[in-house]
Amino acid sequence: MADVSNMVPLKDISAKCDRVCIFGTGDFGRSLGYRFLQAGYNVVYGSRGQSNYGLLPKGSEVLGHAEAAEKCDIIILAIHREQYGFLSSLSHILERKVLVDVSNNLKMNQYPESNAQYLAQLLPKAIVVKAFNTVSAWALQSGTLDASRQVFVCGDDAESKERVMDIARRLGLTPLDQGYLLAATELENYPLQLFPLWRLPFYIAVGLTAFIFFYSVLTDVIYRYVTEHVDISFRIAVSLANRVFPVVSLILLGSVYLPGVIAAYLQLHRKTKYRRFPSWLDRWMLCRKQLGLVALGFAFLHVFYTLIIPNRYYVQNKRNNFILSKSKLGFVTLMLCTGHVLLYGWNKFLYSSRYNWYLPPAYMLSLVIPCTVLVLKFFLMTPCIDRKLTKIRQGWEGNVKHKPSQRYKDSSLV
Structure with a gap:
């Protein structure tokens, strides 16, 4: 007989599948959380302050970074590369978690490696997937996604990448698999191109x-x-x-x-x-x-x-x-x-x-x-x-x- 002592209850598994954590309470984080709530997800924000709690979508939960990360398997990082430093202290919690990097840069090829690759080097035990960086916060919140419905996704773990693509479909978007994480450089340069x-x-x-x-x-x-x-x-x-x-x-x-x-x-x-x-x-x-x-x-x-x-x-x-x-x-x-x-x-x-x-x-x-x-x-x-x-x-x-x-x-x- 199977050992049931270490098995996770089905209720907890389904709760984690329908719960998404977002690090970052800026414009994009708020717009993405609003879209998640519309799609039926439970949204948990990981934040270090309480200055803009009133701007967050109603129905979401706000916790500290560590507490929020423990509740979810998928974490959306709606923060800039310069703020990745605090994630090192959460490395033990983020192990085997799916980190979805949505960041972009101010200019093309700003760094030697892409933000997603840098994140993978910073947290080698986490699973990094690049996605949602080509969708604007305004389009997510207003629902006018005709011009930006496509979501480019890349990552080294096929199962985690498919989970992110399923989330995109549930949001009413069209995911396109762009291969391994090496493609993140091209995806981060894409929004900076003039009328692609x-x-x-x-x-x-x-x-x-x-x-x-x-x-x-x-x-x-x-x-x-x-x-x-x-x-x-x-x-x-x-x-x-x-x-x-x-x-x-x-x-x-x-x-x-x-x-x-x-x-x-x-x-x-x-x-x-x-x-x-x-x-x-x-x-x-x-x-x-x-x-x-x-x-x-x-x-x-x-x-x-x-x-x-x-x-x-x-x-x-x-x-x-x-x-x-x-x-x-x-x-x-x-x-x-x-x-x-x-x-x-x-x-x-x-x-x-x-x-x-x-x-x-x-x-x-x-x-x-x-x-x-x-x-x-x-x-x-x-x-x-x-x-x-x-x-x-x-x-x-x-x-x-x-x-x-x-x-x-x-x-x-x-």
Whole structure:
């Protein structure tokens, strides 16, 4: 028979699982405690003073650091690195406890090692997990987590890391496993990066603009100069630039919806939604909103240039082109914009004179991605495929070959 003398009562185990300790009563500690209480946790604050007890969320308990640590298995450290010193005196209490480091620094690579690694060196018998440092206190308290719902988690102990990820899910957040504790340096630098989600859309827009611009210069200006000895370089500043803006805008608008269509076909192929997308597709889907806003910006530039060009032909068409600026980032807009370009050059592709050096006009390049999206979307809208895709997104699975324990929800649902 098993020795029951050393067994912990089930009531105490469940109490510890539903109780979270927070060291630190600042803005982030208070906001995180408020969120924990909403999720049904019992919150215990470990504090050394009583100056701001009145600001703590109602329903929480306030104790000294040692007493609070003894009551909980998971301790959130909402304190700065400079305050880690007092934790050494609690090393015997923090042994085998899960310490969740949420700290950030004032500048990138401020210390030789990350705060989480420093904490692991300071308390080698504790289990350190890095998490919640990319979520703001204001978003936690106000509930506006749309822009910061993702929680990056890293740590060397897989079981402790999974416990922290379960807590994040219970708070309504989306945890993403970033590997071992070595990744903490990157996670601590992430909040200090300037508009991290805008970086990829910015690079795409700049690269695409440069390509279409030089392509137009080659097929219009340089071609005319080489074949006819006519210098029309004066058109580069305004009219040629105005040709680039709608092309880039339409390509970017198509790029907003292409990953969603690819994801839908991928789910149909896998017959399940409980598997993560490839990393390239996941990253593409995460920046769709930014791509749409950049596309809208190029559409406004197109409208602005159309209104200032001293050419009657362009001014007469300003009403048709203005539809690009009315982008609602929907398939209706994509259809209208694609239809506008098709009507603009519906018969021009038939004339060989339009293919300078056998290269198609720039406007034809803008139709590749939008037309691909619309054709693929058309098949997804057919009743038989739409019913199957709806069942998959509601949780139905067919011919699942992976084990239930290995299932992962897609980080971006379509």
